Amino acid sequence: MDGKTVAARIHDLDEQLTAAGRRAARGLLGNYPLLGLAPVAEFAAGADVSAATIVRFVAQLGFKSYPDFQRALREELEERSKSPLQRGTTPPGHSGEAPYLSAFLAQSARRMEETAALISPGEFETVCRRLAETKRTCYLAGGRFTDFLAGYLEAHLRLIRPGIRRLDGRPATSADQLIDVKPGDLAILFDVRRYDPAMLDIAHTLSRRKAHIVLITDEWLSPIARHARYCLPCRTETGRTWDANAVLLGLVEAMIARVTELGWETASERIGALEGE
Amino acid sequence: MDGKTVAARIHDLDEQLTAAGRRAARGLLGNYPLLGLAPVAEFAAGADVSAATIVRFVAQLGFKSYPDFQRALREELEERSKSPLQRGTTPPGHSGEAPYLSAFLAQSARRMEETAALISPGEFETVCRRLAETKRTCYLAGGRFTDFLAGYLEAHLRLIRPGIRRLDGRPATSADQLIDVKPGDLAILFDVRRYDPAMLDIAHTLSRRKAHIVLITDEWLSPIARHARYCLPCRTETGRTWDANAVLLGLVEAMIARVTELGWETASERIGALEGE
DNA sequence: TAACTTCTGTAACAGTAGTTCCACAAACGA
DNA sequence: TCGTTTGTGGAACTACTGTTACAGAAGTTA
Secondary structure, three states: OOOOOHHHHHHHHHHHOOHHHHHHHHHHHHOOOHHHHOOHHHHHHHHOOOHHHHHHHHHHOOOOOHHHHHHHHHHHHHHHHHOOOOOOOOOOOOOOOOOHHHHHHHHHHHHHHHHHHHOOHHHHHHHHHHHHOOOOOEEEEOOOOOHHHHHHHHHHHHHHOOOEEEOOOOHHHHHHHOOOOOOOOEEEEEEOOOOOHHHHHHHHHHHHOOOEEEEEEEOOOOHHHHHOOEEEEEOOOOOOOOOOOHHHHHHHHHHHHHHHHHOHHHHHHHHHHHHOO | OOOOOHHHHHHHHHHHOOHHHHHHHHHHHHOOOHHHHOOHHHHHHHHOOOHHHHHHHHHHOOOOOHHHHHHHHHHHHHHHHHHHHHOOOOOOOOOOOOOHHHHHHHHHHHHHHHHHHHOOHHHHHHHHHHHHOOOOOEEEEEOOOOHHHHHHHHHHHHHHOOOEEEOOOOHHHHHHHOOOOOOOOEEEEEEOOOOOHHHHHHHHHHHHOOOEEEEEEEOOOOHHHHHOOEEEEEOOOOOOOOOOOHHHHHHHHHHHHHHHHHOHHHHHHHHHHHHOO
16 A cells, blocks of 8 residues: 555544544554464454454455455565565654654654763672672662652562562651661662752761662762762753653662562562462 | 464474465574564565465474464563563673673653653643643542552642642542542552552542542553543563653653643742742 | 534444365386 | 367455444543
8 A cells, every 4th residue: 555554644643533443453463473372262362352343444454355454564574574674663764744652752762871871880880799699688768759669679579579568758766777787788878969958968877887879860970979979870860850760660670570580599589479469 | 371482383394394475484493483463465576486386384293273373473472572571671781790880770761751652741731731721629649569559649749730639559548538539530540560450449439429430551551441531551571670650751851841831820839939048 | 612524433244264074196016 | 170178367255355234332521
């Protein structure tokens, strides 16, 4: 027919799709283009709609029959395999306007890649190794918009190893929570700009007790950096009202993944217990 | 059947193949596996043999029917698209050990870009518009590993507009929290795999009360999708123990950014108040 | 709330695909 | 060279898949 990919056609329709049609579209885009190469019944089952809806959907895309649609998918797949450097799932042939979401996510993605250049691989590895050792207690804390990161990391680390303690942000209670800190204990602190004075206090205390601080921060570096033994900065700048904390979560997930690998003996049992709960 | 690829099976037969069978084999291997996904007649034409030969060839490979053979090819293709997750944009300048963090973040970045293709721009925009309207109450809830996302979104939305309510996960209390829900109210639910039954319950209740559900989920779609008016799926698959939830946070941040823009009159005052606090 | 419009799934239909049979052609052995 | 065996393609057959019509459900508007 014409040079448009099926995926592009789907995005062109977009608004014109009905509820069930949209489910079909999602199903296809979800595992593209394989679901479309299956028989109608299977496609329908996979997208949780009826076969009739699939046929209507395909007709709406501009194909005169289902086999016709499948042929287009196959040809598309053939083209793609011919030019191996076909990156990005969004071909540049997109018409006019730049979709807000694509642009935003692409920017976040770029920040994420830049972050890899910002952090020394060796430092990252060392931090993960220290986390995988179960001998020392590990403390976690975050500020106003980063506390949830501490929570996320805590939830996963608890599955992987014992000896995890999370500090809540209130200065009054944090003092109590820090009494047990021993020299050589690990503390992971999150602090991004509009840096939190309470976090700095905690860092001071930890430093005085000779804990080893791992700081996860932004490219401008929290004042805590002076007390930190390890420092993992992320590129968060967006030029908008809010910074990109998704990059921090990306780093956290990388840590979780690496620590899971390193402590797999311990972790696998514990995770297994979770699955069977 | 078994784990062998079709290509491997062909090589196993090899000697046992007849002249025409070999032509079929050559044709298939020539543009693998696309020719096998075509109808028999086309496969036959492409390999320059008769349709009957193709059927015999497929039977020889150990498949009990042609559709069965095609299913195997599709599954194989699916597997193949899952495995090259490791192909990081590894800069060649790095000697020695593989930079784990770079590879990981590159993968996350890639998932983020793919997510843009998965979500319809119009749907995203519509959801943001609805969020920027301050007339309706907006409810938020998340599951085990996604509750923090609801929390993050809540914290920001509260700054932008009034009428935000977060539901906690406990079934006992969630019922109480839902009594005030009015038809047309918005509810943003997070649910990723190992889908949370409690979330489904909440979705049921919301659906019964005619709330409009916005579902943020993974590419396999939570069962809540059936009740959702808007559905925003993210690519989270990593092939590792844990999925990539950073992508979800990326989406959430995009929503926050867009809603901030749309409701700037209201938002700027409120944010100003925060700065000066 | 009620009438209207639009959408969606079920079930019957029709067409096309995959399958099988049979006759012929080719290769091999006597 | 002839008979036998094996491989191959054409054509009829069958079964399944894609299609379509219809009725009920859902959503929308007054």
